Amino acid sequence: MNPTATRLIDACEQLLCKIGSIEELTARRVAMVAGTTPSSVSYHFGSQEQLVIAAAERVYKRLNAERLSLLNSAAQRASPNPPALEDIIAALIGPSVRWSLEPGSKYPVLSHFTSMAQRSRDPELYRSIIEGIEHHRVFIPYFRLLAPWLNEAEIGWRISCALGIRSQVTRSRLRNEVLANHAIDFSDAEEVIAHIVDVVAPMFRKAS
Amino acid sequence: MNPTATRLIDACEQLLCKIGSIEELTARRVAMVAGTTPSSVSYHFGSQEQLVIAAAERVYKRLNAERLSLLNSAAQRASPNPPALEDIIAALIGPSVRWSLEPGSKYPVLSHFTSMAQRSRDPELYRSIIEGIEHHRVFIPYFRLLAPWLNEAEIGWRISCALGIRSQVTRSRLRNEVLANHAIDFSDAEEVIAHIVDVVAPMFRKAS
């Protein structure tokens, strides 16, 4: 990859972590940090939006790698039995929660990215990322082992729900705190993960 | 309220429903539709952002009214017993889901609003709406009647989770469809609501 393009992605990632609002990310600032000019953003990526997508893609890969590593180590720990339901859920939503609270992490790249995706003029740009990068489907067989009475679609739907809860936590912390009466410490990643596991696990248990 | 201000809110609401992306909402377009000039936006509301907040506030009130009405009629139907768990959940998340799929509804105002809130420069502007307008707390006593083994914070946390799932449905339909193997018809409001009730209800049932 062209060194200037790489430097632009680096600068974009760095800037996305520092700023409070995506509005503060401008092509001129990114170019300045990367030591080049705003026109090179359009030249290398087509648009500023696609530069952010490229930056987010890189971060997504690391996040998914962490998810897979957690899943695999849980599987190895439990072998030859299937991994515990709680561990699978924690592998699925844990990294996002942990990253979103870790001060130096690259999570802001992802949260700014998703908020940009929502207001995009052409959602087609994001199709590949949504369908490809977030390959949550890896989790489906593990869940099926523990809940064989659910078909693949029902498992997928529950994974979607778990991710929705995860998003709610990483996105609207204030509302969560108010609703939970400030009885949950939403700055403690492990506590939050445990609470999510608490509500998600029953979705995969047999109705009594 | 000043007639020009009212016309601006009307125009803003109307425009938010028509456009595909919030980027297409400009002070000049709003002013044009309202038959005035862009500077009156700043004059009456302080900023374009606050105009959108005012428009969203009006729509939120209607949505919450519908929620309450559903809740009350469920309570009346079941009286003197407490309303069914499924009905409470449907009253909580049903209106959002239904509005988000209804063609002529005002739901786009809310979805554009939340996507704007996430990228805002100063989140303080939204504090009052998040804490006040969405008074989901009304639902807490009803849930407590059916799940007395959960304390108020645990109920609130589960309400948050239900809302997170709701958001996931109204926001990222494509991802849901892919994950659910296209086996769920996400354009059928009643089907979607039933599926949400399916996964949320177990959160309020006693662990077996």
Place this chain on the structure above:
DNA sequence: GACGGTAGTCGAACGGTGTTCGAACCTGTG
């Protein structure tokens, strides 16, 4: 070794944005 094409870089310019500001206006009150 000279040459032509190509990729990369840059600065200027364009059309657009939200907001500010001062001048005009209109209305109701003393």
Place this chain on the structure above:
DNA sequence: CACAGGTTCGAACACCGTTCGACTACCGTC
């Protein structure tokens, strides 16, 4: 009538993302 206040408007400002043409550096080919 005079004056004060709230309201409206258009011009101007600073900034935005993107486009475009000129200039440079390189690299394979005659």
